[in-house]
Structure formats: structure tokens, C-alpha cells
Amino acid sequence: xxxxxxxxxxxxxxxxxxxxxxxxxxxxxxxxxxxxxxxxxxxxxxxxxxxxxxxxxxxxxxxxxxxxxxxxxxxxxxxxxxxxxxxxxxxxxxxxxxxxxxxxxxxxxxxxxxxxxxxxxxxxxxxxxxxxxxxxxxxxxxxxxxxxxxxxxxxxxxxxxxxxxxxxxxxxxxxxxxxxxxxxxxxxxxxxxxxxxxxxxxxxxxxxxxxxxxxxxxxxxxxxxxxxxxxxxxxxxxxxxxxxxxxxxxxxxxxxxxxxxxxxxxxxxxxxxxxxxxxxxxxxxxxxxxxxxxxxxxxxxxxxxxxxxxxxxxxxxxxxxxxxxxxxxxxxxxxxxxxxxxxxxxxxxxxxxxxxxxxxxxxxxxxxxxxxxxxxxxxxxxxxxxxxxxxxxxxxxxxxxxxxxxxxxxxxxxxxxxxxxxxxxxxxxxxxxxxxxxxxxxxxxxxxxxxxxxxxxxxxxxxxxxxxxxxxxxxxxx
Amino acid sequence: xxxxxxxxxxxxxxxxxxxxxxxxxxxxxxxxxxxxxxxxxxxxxxxxxxxxxxxxxxxxxxxxxxxxxxxxxxxxxxxxxxxxxxxxxxxxxxxxxxxxxxxxxxxxxxxxxxxxxxxxxxxxxxxxxxxxxxxxxxxxxxxxxxxxxxxxxxxxxxxxxxxxxxxxxxxxxxxxxxxxxxxxxxxxxxxxxxxxxxxxxxxxxxxxxx
Numbered sequence: 125x126x127x128x129x130x131x132x133x134x135x136x137x138x139x140x141x142x143x144x145x146x147x148x149x150x151x152x153x154x155x156x157x158x159x160x161x162x163x164x165x166x167x168x169x170x171x172x173x174x175x176x177x178x179x180x181x182x183x184x185x186x187x188x189x190x191x192x193x194x195x196x197x198x199x200x201x202x203x204x205x206x207x208x209x210x211x212x213x214x215x216x217x218x219x220x221x222x223x224x225x226x227x228x229x230x231x232x233x234x235x236x237x238x239x240x241x242x243x244x245x246x247x248x249x250x251x252x253x254x255x256x257x258x259x260x261x262x263x264x265x266x267x268x269x270x271x272x273x274x275x276x277x278x279x280x281x282x283x284x285x286x287x288x289x290x291x292x293x294x295x296x297x298x299x300x301x302x303x304x305x306x307x308x309x310x311x312x313x314x315x316x317x318x319x320x321x322x323x324x325x326x327x328x329x330x331x332x333x334x335x336x337x338x339x340x341x342x343x344x345x346x347x348x349x350x351x352x353x354x355x356x357x358x359x360x361x362x363x364x365x366x367x368x369x370x371x372x373x374x375x376x377x378x379x380x381x382x383x384x385x386x387x388x389x390x391x392x393x394x395x396x397x398x399x400x401x402x403x404x405x406x407x408x409x410x411x412x413x414x415x416x417x418x419x420x421x422x423x424x425x426x427x428x429x430x431x432x433x434x435x436x437x438x439x440x441x442x443x444x445x446x447x448x449x450x451x452x453x454x455x456x457x458x459x460x461x462x463x464x465x466x467x468x469x470x471x472x473x474x475x476x477x478x479x480x481x482x483x484x485x486x487x488x489x490x491x492x493x494x495x496x497x498x499x500x501x502x503x504x505x506x507x508x509x510x511x512x513x514x515x516x517x518x519x520x521x522x523x524x525x526x527x528x529x530x531x532x533x534x535x536x537x538x539x540x541x542x543x544x545x546x547x548x549x550x551x552x553x554x555x556x557x558x559x560x561x562x563x564x565x566x567x568x569x570x571x572x573x574x575x576x577x578x579x580x581x582x583x584x585x586x587x588x589x590x591x592x593x594x595x596x597x598x599x600x601x602x
Numbered sequence: 603x604x605x606x607x608x609x610x611x612x613x614x615x616x617x618x619x620x621x622x623x624x625x626x627x628x629x630x631x632x633x634x635x636x637x638x639x640x641x642x643x644x645x646x647x648x649x650x651x652x653x654x655x656x657x658x659x660x661x662x663x664x665x666x667x668x669x670x671x672x673x674x675x676x677x678x679x680x681x682x683x684x685x686x687x688x689x690x691x692x693x694x695x696x697x698x699x700x701x702x703x704x705x706x707x708x709x710x711x712x713x714x715x716x717x718x719x720x721x722x723x724x725x726x727x728x729x730x731x732x733x734x735x736x737x738x739x740x741x742x743x744x745x746x747x748x749x750x751x752x753x754x755x756x757x758x759x760x761x762x763x764x765x766x767x768x769x770x771x772x773x774x775x776x777x778x779x780x781x782x783x784x785x786x787x788x789x790x791x792x793x794x795x796x797x798x799x800x801x802x803x804x805x806x807x808x809x810x811x812x
Contacts, residue, residue, distance in 0.1 A: 309801070
């Protein structure tokens, strides 16, 4: 019996439209990144990566210090830091804040952290309307889906599907041109911005020495969310800190280029505290919610804590041969792709989806493009080893252990190994250009062997290495 | 309390004590290239035009005023209180409204104006970026709500790039609650990775370097 995730993955693989949508979009993002990172466009790219890695490492290793410094600085600029163990506490805080201020409508700019805690749905239970304002997020909110990609949430939908979603939920004419669709969203959301009481954002960076929230975006919805409503609440994971505003010179150069190939995104907002005395506009109240939600558990592992360096650029997704085939919704949590494969098990616990760290060919493309140099393939291997260790303690693994013990014995007995090899070759017959194992006799197409063989194949059997070696040795001697 | 809980768990995970000083941070990395002002100007225009920004050079404040007058015609515009706009005579243009000090009044005007006119505290040559610090002279909304943003920038405010900006302003939060870097018109590629300009912010941006 195939597991549910296997059925879903097969469905995605068989969907030609979806396959070409994923392939085209990630391909374009890869091209854009490659141009932006070309040696003549950014000669010191590798130096910047090294510096970004050093800063993240330093910050994470001294995180308690920077969290406290950040809190002091936010307060010094008239804002307030709120600490949250988990999503429940974020919801509780926002619910109480809304009640106290008589707020009904919340506008939101794109944030993976709030996706992680299902913020919209949970606020909905408290009769608060939460509207996503990034175009991609707005589309998938209307469609009732979760983001397909860290940077491009609606990457899997065509314009025709978006048109249908808009017609169904907004009662507008069926328009399929992206310009028209964008205009519809602009007009609808403009009214929401002007009516909203609270703007909720995430944070790309939190700056300890300034008490500042840094937001990076292209559409202007984060600026609207932090300018139009009276209250701004930023929800951010504790790992988002950088020590100094000046460190942004490194991170901003890497983030836009890695994500979409932009040297800088259209808007970079550096926000600290509410509107000050003389300033004409801006919010009256400014809160930053610092969220743990499993991050301190990740911190405890000296090596794997580097998972927290991630700046959510999405480059590892675009370059991952597995993500590009199975797509974003086949990962068990909101974080997809290689980074999702290493952080999901660490945040949620290994038992949740033990197959996840194995869903990788370990090709290393993710590590190569990571702007903060997270060694994703090695962390995947470590997680695999943890999964196996945990499973070994369970009784159901006897057959596999037996098989490997037998294999080890065969490998230590060269004569028997060779005989088995010859026997297998004879059993398969001569090659006909097609796969080898796929033509295996019914005997081998049984039970646990079939599961193993269904994913593996070999070219037609020729002469074995040992045979070739003997021929060669004989020739050299003569 | 969650504050103590999160901090305690963080310290335990890292093996650190309450109030323990951090290890020395890696030195800041800022590199400011030497670029002649004419080259800077050319770079700025090139970068912004690549993003479909409209650029123009004005020899004098009067020329800048003429550019703006021709652009907006008699359509409604809102201008910030920046002294440089005053110097260029922008408030004198017939369809321009300015001198707003209250948020609500400004919001109502910005919501219906066709043009938002501002200056900029700095501009970054290598990326074609405008830097605006929120103050009594520059509001956040003027460069955000109207569909077209027009910025008049004196040429001595043109910096080489981000590194020079952060060298001049090592802590922007000391000066303002909001510093925004604007690099081209508002855009999205959320539908099929097809570029569309003018989502929530202005779809058109004009920069006049004076």
C-alpha cells in the first residue's frame, strides 16, 4: 500500500500542466539569479556569502544577548516587544489587542512565520477578518490553499485558474490578463488597507542595535500595511536577528539576488517604533512579537542550529530537482524544498514525516546556491541517521536488518558474491536496451523486494568487473 | 512568563549565562568604491531605466519645475513639505496641494491624487534607488498611494550605493521611525512569473536629478 504522500506525489508527477508550471517558473527564477550573481555583476559574491554566514553564526551563538538588546532598543523607540512560546500565544496577543482597540479588520503582508502558525484561520475563529495583501498570498487565501513556494506562493497556478478564483470569490468578470487581474486585486485591497485597524507583517531582519524591523518586498503591500492602519504588529521568529544596521549591507545584497535576481527589491523598509512627534504619518503603535515555536529546540544542536541562518530566499527550492518535480504542496509543512526538508523535522519532531530527509538525491545544488552557506545535504544525512536510529529501536525492522546482515556476509565472501552475480545475470538474460531490474522474474517482484525495486533500476548486465579484471590481468601477463 | 521561558531555553541551548557578554562580532563589512559624480549619475539613470523608471536631468530648479508642470498638467497632485521642492517652486503649480501636517487630511488627498511629488534624502547610484526618511518634511504616503511618483533630487545627494548610505547613517533609527529604499516602480510577478507594474504602490516613477 502506497502511503498518502506517495499517492499525492504521483498525482503531481502525472499532472503535465502542473509540471510545466513549476518547471517554467523555477527555471526563470534560476536564470534571474544566475545573471545577478555573475562575476561582473557581483564580483564579491563569495566574500559576501562568507560574511553573511559568519554574522548569522555569531548572532545565533549569542542569541540571548541580541534578543535582549533588541527588546531594549524597541522600547527606546516607543515600541513594545511581546514574547511568544508558540502560535497560540501570538493568536492570544492579537486577539486581545484587537478587542482592546475595537479592531475588526487586519491587513497582512506576506510572512512565512504567520503561515507557520496558521494565524489567519485562528484569528478567524475569533471573528477577526484577516486579509492577505501580497498578490500571490491573496490568490491562495481566496483559493484556501497554503503557499506553494517561499517567495512565489501562487507559483503553481495559471492565469486562467487565478481568473476563475477571482470570479468565484470577488464576483468580477472573468479576466485572464495578469495586468487586469493585478488591477482587480489593487482596487479591492486598497479599500481593505484604508479600512484596516491593524497591519500585521513578518520581518526579513530584526536589527538589534536599532530595534528595527526590516521588510523587503516588491508590491508595496508591506509599506501599505505599516503605513495605513493605526497599529503595526510584526511577527518574527527569534532567529531573524542581525547585530547591526550596517550588517544589512551584506544581507540585502544577497537576499534580492538569490530570490528573484534583483540587486535590491523595489521596497526595503527599515522601521523602528511608531510615528514620532513631528512625523506626518505612520502607525501610532508598534509591536514586535518574538516567536519561539520550536526554534530553541533547534538551537540546542550545535551543528544543526545552522538551519536557523536561513533568510528565506527560496533559491534552494528553485534549484532542487526534487522540488521541481514534486512541487511545494507535497512537503508536509509550509516550508517546502530542501530548507523545508531540514527545518520541518526539527521544528515538528522527526516522527511526523520520517520520509522527508530521504526525499533528496543529495546532489548539493541547494548548498551551492544558499546565500548564507547552510550545509543542507549534510544536515539531511544527519537527520536520516537520526531517523534510522529511532526506527531501529522498533520491532518492525527485522526483515531489513536481516537483509543487510545477509548482504554484509555475501560481500565478505567473494566467490559466493561472484556466483550470485552470474546467477542474477543469467536470470535476466541478454540486455535489450531496456532496464534490467524492471524485467526481473516474478519471483523478485514480491513483497518488500517490489517496493525496493520499483524505485531502482540498472542497465542490462554485461560482463562483471571481476570477469573484466581477469581478462585484463591475463593480457598483461602474456 | 513567555519572555523568561524563551530566554531561558535560548541560554540553556547555547550554554550561556544571564547577562553574559557576547563573543566579539565579526567586523562590519562596508566597501565604498571611488566613483566620479558624472559616472555615478550615469549609473543611476541606467539602473533606474532598466526597471522602467523615467529619468531626467535638470540644469536648474526652474527646469525641474518645468518638467513637473509638463508632466502633471492640470491633474491633481500632492507634494511633500521638502524644502527642496519649495526651492524648485513646486507648491506654486496650480494643481499641486501641499503643506499637510495631519495624517487624515493627507491620506484623503493621497487616495485621490494622480501624482505624488517628493524629494529624496539620498539616491543610490548602483541600484537606481531613492532613500526617503520619514519626517515632518517627507510623509510615507506621498510616495506610496498615488499611481505616479515623481522625485526631485539635488545631485549632491547621489551616493555610490548601500554601503555608503549605511556609513553615513550607521543607525537610521536615530533619525526616523521609517527609512524606505525605493528601487523602481511597484511590481509583481506572482501570476505565471509575468511582470506587472503598479500593484499597491506607484506603477510609474519619475526621477529628476537637479
